[in-house]
Amino acid sequence: MPDYVLSCCSTADVTREWLEGRDIKYLYFNYYLNGEMCKDDFGTTNSPAQLYAKMLAGADAKTSQISAGDYMAHFEKYLAAGKDVLHVTLSTGISGTYNSACTARDQLAEKYPERKVIVIDSLAASSGFGLLMDKLAELRDAGMGIDELAAWAEEHKSEVQHWFFSSDLTFFVRGGRVSKAAGLVGGMLKICPVMDVEPDGSLAVKEKIRTKAKAVSRVVQKMEELAEGGLDYSGKCYISQSECIDDAQEVARLVEQKFPKLNGKVEIFPIGATIGVHTGPGTVALFFWGKKRA
Numbered sequence: 001m002p003d004y005v006l007s008c009c010s011t012a013d014v015t016r017e018w019l020e021g022r023d024i025k026y027l028y029f030n031y032y033l034n035g036e037m038c039k040d041d042f043g044t045t046n047s048p049a050q051l052y053a054k055m056l057a058g059a060d061a062k063t064s065q066i067s068a069g070d071y072m073a074h075f076e077k078y079l080a081a082g083k084d085v086l087h088v089t090l091s092t093g094i095s096g097t098y099n100s101a102c103t104a105r106d107q108l109a110e111k112y113p114e115r116k117v118i119v120i121d122s123l124a125a126s127s128g129f130g131l132l133m134d135k136l137a138e139l140r141d142a143g144m145g146i147d148e149l150a151a152w153a154e155e156h157k158s159e160v161q162h163w164f165f166s167s168d169l170t171f172f173v174r175g176g177r178v179s180k181a182a183g184l185v186g187g188m189l190k191i192c193p194v195m196d197v198e199p200d201g202s203l204a205v206k207e208k209i210r211t212k213a214k215a216v217s218r219v220v221q222k223m224e225e226l227a228e229g230g231l232d233y234s235g236k237c238y239i240s241q242s243e244c245i246d247d248a249q250e251v252a253r254l255v256e257q258k259f260p261k262l263n264g265k266v267e268i269f270p271i272g273a274t275i276g277v278h279t280g281p282g283t284v285a286l287f288f289w290g291k292k293r294a
Contacts, residue, residue: 004084014130022137030064040273065097071104084116093201123201127240128287162197165215168282226290243281
């Protein structure tokens with residue numbers, strides 16, 4: 001077994017069982033509902049349905065990144081046990097948590113000069129972050145050392161493609177990501193913005209598609225265009241969704257139909273609270289390995 005720990009945070013939007021089954025350590029992001037701090041703990045504190053119901057009822061929802069102190073406590077458990085740590089964070093294009101992790105790393109270096117903490121900015125979000133972690137766990141299990149794995153992550157992390165759409169713009173408007181005027185017109189015309197994660201890890205609206213059915217088709221078409229090997233893609237595919245499982249299952253059905261060499265079935269996960277606070281219900285995100293984002 002490797003002499004280091006592979007770690008991430010709950011914003012990888014997989015499940016607790018998924019992470020523990022791959023021996024990936026994790027810590028929780030936080031969010032606030034009407035001023036009360038909650039843990040983004042895979043829906044244990046608030047299930048996605050409960051969270052969105054409270055948000056739709058007017059609850060004030062805000063996210064809170066992991067503090068440097070929380071990172072220090074997390075890392076030190078393993079350093080004190082004689083293990084190095086490779087920790088991967090949510091994209092810096094979305095959160096400042098990478099800086100907090102680096103602060104913790106630097107402070108612990110004085111106390112544990114013989115140990116190593118490497119922090120990687122995933123440039124990824126939600127289950128795209130999870131897809132990256134899946135590959136890193138696979139390479140670790142194949143015997144890759146911490147330095148080699150960190151170098152691999154830096155070289156290949158931008159090959160995780162993120163394409164998503166939303167059929168409900170309420171919280172994109174509330175969070176300032178879509179203007180009120182655009183949100184009103186979009187709702188009237190049934191426009192579903194198709195978005196991606198850019199090379200710097202930030203979110204961007206790429207197209208405005210009229211009707212959800214066309215948006216479903218469009219994200220699958222983007223996979224045809226960008227997936228490694230095109231229609232011969234043989235990697236894994238993840239989908240995350242916020243209380244719109246039928247839409248997610250339709251995307252999965254089309255992907256499995258068009259990509260017969262896919263590595264297993266498409267895996268569908270719920271969008272966690274940290275991302276969900278910003279998207280609200282009605283978002284479907286498709287993740288796969290493909291051309292480097294550039």
